[in-house]
Amino acid sequence: xxxxxxxxxxxxxxxxxxxxxxxxxxxxxxxxxxxxxxxxxxxxxxxxxxxxxxxxxxxxxxxxxxxxxxxxxxxxxxxxxxxxxxxxxxxxxxxxxxxxxxxxxxxxxxxxxxxxxxxxxxxxxxxxxxxxxxxxxxxxxxxxxxxxxxxxxxxxxxxxxxxxxxxxxxxxxxxxxxxxxxxxxxxxxxxxx
Numbered sequence: 632x633x634x635x636x637x638x639x640x641x642x643x644x645x646x647x648x649x650x651x652x653x654x655x656x657x658x659x660x661x662x663x664x665x666x667x668x669x670x671x672x673x674x675x676x677x678x679x680x681x682x683x684x685x686x687x688x689x690x691x692x693x694x695x696x697x698x699x700x701x702x703x704x705x706x707x708x709x710x711x712x713x714x715x716x717x718x719x720x721x722x723x724x725x726x727x728x729x730x731x732x733x734x735x736x737x738x739x740x741x742x743x744x745x746x747x748x749x750x751x752x753x754x755x756x757x758x759x760x761x762x763x764x765x766x767x768x769x770x771x772x773x774x775x776x777x778x779x780x781x782x783x784x785x786x787x788x789x790x791x792x793x794x795x796x797x798x799x800x801x802x803x804x805x806x807x808x809x810x811x812x813x814x815x816x817x818x819x820x821x822x823x824x
Contacts, residue, residue: 633797637754637763640790644683644754647787655787655811656686662809663748664693667824668781672748674700674741676714679723679731684752685785691717702741704769705732712769713740743777750785751805758816760784760804761796774803784808784817791815 647655663669675694680687694701695718702714706728715735717723722733743749751770753762762784764770774780784805791808798804807817814820 633763636792636796637766640755640792641683643789644787647683652683653686657689658811659685659785659809660687660690660693662813663690663750663783663785664697669748671746672699674702674743674747675750676702676741676743676747677750678752679703679717680752681730685787687750687785688720690750691720700741702743703733704773705735705737706730706767706769707737710768710772712773713737714743715739716741743780745779745781747780748783749780750783753784753786753805754790755796756784756786756791756805756808756816757794757796758791759795760806760808760817760820761798761802762805763796768801771801771803781806781819781822783823786810788812788815 677687677691691701701717703717704712704714706712715733717733723731724734726732753764755763774782782805786808788810791810804818807820807823808815814823
């Protein structure tokens with residue numbers, strides 16, 4: 632059920648036209664950068680988008696222009712993930728997993744604080760903030776380390792179908808989900824401003 636739903640949504644995402652993806656991504660970016668939460672943040676923790684995901688490159692660029700630090704994830708074997716500072720797209724290299732990451736050691740890890748903005752990718756979300764990632768469990772493990780983070784799921788609206796997802800006890804919900812239509816739910820979406 633979980634994998635079938637994930638595949639169906641990812642297939643739908645893959646079928647999006649490039650213009651629609653760009654427009655929807657821009658709406659999501661605009662919504663984020665107009666928020667008080669973004670304006671207060673010293674660091675923007677974000678994934679580097681790949682393939683058909685919501686495009687985070689314009690958001691990263693805007694954060695640099697606004698004088699903010701940008702931190703992006705590095706995934707390691709065994710499901711561990713840490714974030715490092717990114718100051719140029721030239722620092723990104725394609726890994727064996729097929730994702731774009733800077734080549735920076737864990738000793739230079741950037742730690743989040745509660746006022747930072749933290750964006751989370753996913754394949755499917757529900758209105759309660761439950762999410763299906765891509766099967767690696769990286770973000771759930773990371774959230775165990777930093778339980779007080781306000782976690783913002785970023786997705787297109789069709790990635791939030793109108794029913795509850797079946798989740799495990801170790802799955803950690805996001806606090807809100809932002810789509811091209813605005814904030815659509817999450818475990819504490821009312822605190823997004």
